[in-house]
Amino acid sequence: MPSIRDVARLAGVSHQTVSRVLNDHPSIREETKQRVLDAIRQLDYRPNQAARALVTSKLHLIGILSASVGEFGPTASIAAIEEAARVEGYSVTNLNLPDTSPEAIGAAVRQLQREQVDGIVVLAPQVRVFHVLRGMAIGIPFVSLQTASGEAGESVAPDQLEGARLATRHLVDLGHADILHLSGPQDWIEADSRMRGYLQALREADLPTIPPIRGDWTADFGHYAGRELARRQDFTAVFAANDLMAIGLVHGFRDAGLDVPRDVSVVGFDDIPVAAHVWPPLTTVHIDFADLGRRAIARLLSALRAEEAEAPAAAAPALVVRDSAIARR
Amino acid sequence: MPSIRDVARLAGVSHQTVSRVLNDHPSIREETKQRVLDAIRQLDYRPNQAARALVTSKLHLIGILSASVGEFGPTASIAAIEEAARVEGYSVTNLNLPDTSPEAIGAAVRQLQREQVDGIVVLAPQVRVFHVLRGMAIGIPFVSLQTASGEAGESVAPDQLEGARLATRHLVDLGHADILHLSGPQDWIEADSRMRGYLQALREADLPTIPPIRGDWTADFGHYAGRELARRQDFTAVFAANDLMAIGLVHGFRDAGLDVPRDVSVVGFDDIPVAAHVWPPLTTVHIDFADLGRRAIARLLSALRAEEAEAPAAAAPALVVRDSAIARR
């Protein structure tokens, strides 16, 4: 492997000049710069990241702190994050939280610090994770994917509240007055935003609120909830906080003899790939998770480079109308 | 950050002795070792990976070469790989192939080499990827997740052929004689194994073969295929090479007025999380993708450490019987 000194020898300059070329130092004559670049190309020279990391104590490593792998959304975001980070010359290390206890979070952050990550992307959308993170005053820039802006650390989040409002509003527009919400788990920021969007839409339409059911994002829970809820007759539509629960819910209703959408309308959230193909095709809200991941990396990198963050708005969520919600009879 | 010399000073030894303790050198007195370990604990010392990488020219970095992110299976494997690698002190960088042309594969491998990865896990299950890899004679250990054993590089693969045989056999046992196969794309090793399993099961049962339909793994294709196939009446059951296509297929059949399982039985492959909750709940073959990922890392690390690979057998695929396939009328 050629080193910076080999390049210097070939170009007839000092190794320091080569280093300057590599780091875009301003005071390098154009001609010298070209000679160095030629030598670099000729030798197929690549800077040794380890050596660079040793002296700058920057590993060019980004840590992902996640707590929800397995769901479609986070997974898609993670893939995009890795892709975007690699393009910028960063590696990514993914640390999945076994649970969201303060101890586990603290241990995870310390672990990432020991691995000397330059920055952290937090994909662990539990409220308590932020409390712990804020309390730790870690000396590393971090970006979160879900929290509402104004919290500690930068954040990049789709307007989940607006998406949920859209979904609920769709049901209202179809004539439904008794709309139930199957929400995500207690502590989750996303669950909270979606529920707030639901409540806001009902308030705007001056409709009564039914206490939401707390789910756990899984299709299995949706299935269980569907069978239980079928006994109640106080609603004609359900807004589920994610597609997986919505699909399970439809299954549960069917088991109990209820037809979707004839007897109950259902709207989901996320627009996972199978949403269009289940029966009935699911009306849902589309979120661009990959875009979200890319955005997070952009933010984090500008923080690392101490640049001004330009903060482009996240892509707006969009309602995707299919067949699982119809006008109230 | 404390360095190895700080530890040495505290323990009253030379930095070299500390280094030896860290690397389990045999000739260290037990008492000295304990003194060093105490000092390490006291200072909360952590070896600097960059410095270590500089001198050993091993970055403790594993590259994943993938070509199918977005599918459930590979994604689950990747998550497990990252987890397992981190536990062993390795970081992971994920390189997604934009396409599977030989140029793209070559460029990707060179890119990983430039990033100085210690080893590569190949999750790009196209036949041609292996041809290129074999041809490149890269000087880096690599493990693939899908290829049949006996090919270049080590491989860790579930017995897909057996899984497909199981699925097809299930249809045969239900009395079906005209069984169609909706396969994966041409070039894919997995598609090939699953097709071979299908053919083998038919041969064993002495049943006629119908030329398989080539799909692309997506639910959208399954949907299209279902609508087209509904015109033909030369089959009573379909074995789809993955769940996504199976779900789309059911959707397509329904659009064309065919009921699953009453008119046609369908069996999928993978057992993705929604498989149990779509209508009808999908009979499929369960594959433990996470286990596969862990196994790949174990293999790769033993190769990196020049150990003897123990080669434990992969978990056997298991048929999961639900409601999408019933006895032939």
Add this chain to the structure above:
DNA sequence: GGAGGCGATGTGACCGTGCGCATCACCGCA
């Protein structure tokens, strides 16, 4: 015309490890 500033480049130290070799005490054996 000489002092001072600045742009372009070179020199040497240093970052935190692992490795080769040297050193030293101690033991066994002829």
Add this chain to the structure above:
DNA sequence: TGCGGTGATGCGCACGGTCACATCGCCTCC
């Protein structure tokens, strides 16, 4: 008693970059 072997440890360097500082023309300004 002297010599070779061995186990435990230390010394100094190398890895490949970056950084602080030195050097050296050349231009400007009083």
